[in-house]
Amino acid sequence: MAATFRFMGSPIKSIAFGFRNAGTMIRQTAATATKSYSSSSSTSQQQEQSPDDEFSLSLLDGDQEGIAVMSMRRFRYKNAMGRNLIKKFLDSMEEVKFNSKIRVVVLRSEVPGVFCAGADLKERLTMSPQEVGAFLAKLRHSVSEFHNLPIPTIAALDGSALGGGLELALACDLRTAASNAKIGLVETGLAIIPGGGGTQRLPRIIGPSKAKELIFTSRVMDGWQALEMGVVNHCVEQNDGGDAAYQRAMKLAEEILPNGPIALRMAKAAINRGVEVELESGMRFEEAYYAQVIPTKDRMEGLLAFKEKRKPKYNGH
The missing domain is CATH 1.10.12.10 (Lyase 2-enoyl-coa Hydratase, Chain  A, domain 2)
Structure with missing residues (x-):
């Protein structure tokens, strides 16, 4: 069955990727969207969520038609990128690639306080060295595929984006962040290096010297510090709903939408x-x-x- 998705803004069409061929559609209004960040709703979703419900692609209607919202919603694991989430992510990109009506993509999280926790290290503990290598190859492939989408992409960081989570955001063309977001490539603190493109994309965005500083120190920044370093394009004060960066990303998408x-x-x-x-x-x-x-x-x-x-x-x- 299709999951219930809650987004701010105009009514949307939501696709649950566990059943992407069925094309199950639902519509919701902004009145239901305000519930997405309530603690009771989050607890219920954590308890009831199925693997098919970890990721969604939503096509907006009305004045926002042409905007697609990709939403990570792996509540229990704070959007840690495991095998299943990566598969759903790749499935959604196939939908976007072949839909000429989509003009801009916004990538966000529905998990309160978290954008993406990076790779699922608990899942990785169960893998053999060979499986780790295959998993990392799939992770890199998914991030590269997103980077190579032909249309503009915007990441909305309303919470922690650490390690692989930030690498995913760096694959977007533009990034917005809430003031209370936690942002950083922290891998050297775990005796590894960024493995999802961070060592290559970050220096291309902010320059080699600043990128080395952030990676060598494993520094965790808030939204304003990330803006000062050039890691994000816009920073806004977080709102009561916990989706200020998403709202800013939507405004940015709406600015892009009228153009050819x-x-x-x-x-x-x-x-x-x-x-x-x-x-x-x-x-x-x-x-x-x-x-x-x-x-x-x-x-x-x-x-x-x-x-x-x-x-x-x-x-x-």
Whole structure:
């Protein structure tokens, strides 16, 4: 059966990935959303939750149509990334890849005070060395797949994002954080190193020197400190509902939503490819991706809307 999902904002369509082929849909209003962070609700969900209920993909309606919300909801284990959660995460990405109506993705947690606790170390204790290697390969693959999604992605950090949890957020294009979030790559304190891309993505975001400082010290930052270091794009004071970063991420998604969907994809590709090479090669990437927007109907719609002094209506063609 489909799980009950609670999101702030407009009505949504929710898909439980244990039954993704069934396409089970439910709709909820903002009135029910306020219950998602209540302690009694969380306790009940922890007791009753099935493995199929650990992750959801929700497609928003109305003025927010085009925004997809990926929600981690492994309550008992604080969204620790075990085999099952990773599978659900990969399933959701397949849904996003082949849905041309989705223009931006927001990744958040429904677990109060936690974004993602990183890898499930308790589950890892039961693994052989060979199984650990296979698990880490699957974890890296899932994070890389998310990084490579062709549309803009935003991580909303309303709680702890440590180790693999932060690595997952670093795979997003943008990050918002609540002031009370706990953020850091803490692996060296466990005598290991970040294994989900942290040693590569963090220096590309904030520079090698700052990245080394954070990784060498295993420092845990709050939201404001993460903003100062450049790890997140926005920080907001936490609200009574515990979802301030999610609300800020949604506003950011709404700013992105009206823009040309093909242009957004090409801009992301040009930036991601360009930062890996020297400037001259990067300029050639930009030229190649710009060429792909020239023949689109959306480009002509943008010019006509400008001429007619109205808002453009882009269809992704």
